[in-house]
């Protein structure tokens with residue numbers, strides 16, 4: 473079962489949304505790789521790629537949270553650490569597993585990843601949306617004020633001509 477990106481998943485920030493879309497794609501690639509005859513080397517590559525991308529995404533998300541002054545950024549960061557540790561552990565376990573243990577492991581993995589991602593976005597990241605929107609409104613206001621000040625000073629400078 474593939475996941476589809478929905479507008480309801482948007483946290484209002486382009487960078488974070490693009491990352492989440494990419495994570496959705498990666499999990500879909502993972503799911504496609506574990507049907508039929510499984511190429512374990514390919515699955516391991518996809519899994520390790522997912523871990524790496526998740527780490528980079530968390531970093532970007534944390535930086536944005538600091539920028540927008542998200543009040544829960546600290547606990548969010550701790551949550552990221554736990555998830556990343558868990559994902560890294562799973563990827564390592566998978567690459568070390570062989571035979572039936574590996575086959576069994578793979579069976580539950582797609583569902584786990586899907587649940588994790590939806591949980592991450594829906595339960596956790598969407599909470600920052602009001603703060604993202606507030607920050608965007610504030611920066612737009614500041615830009616408007618700046619443009620008005622420039623226009624006024626140009627007007628004043630132009631008076632003598």
Ligand SMILES: [Fe+2]
Nearest residue numbers: 533592593597
């Ligand atoms: Fe996220």
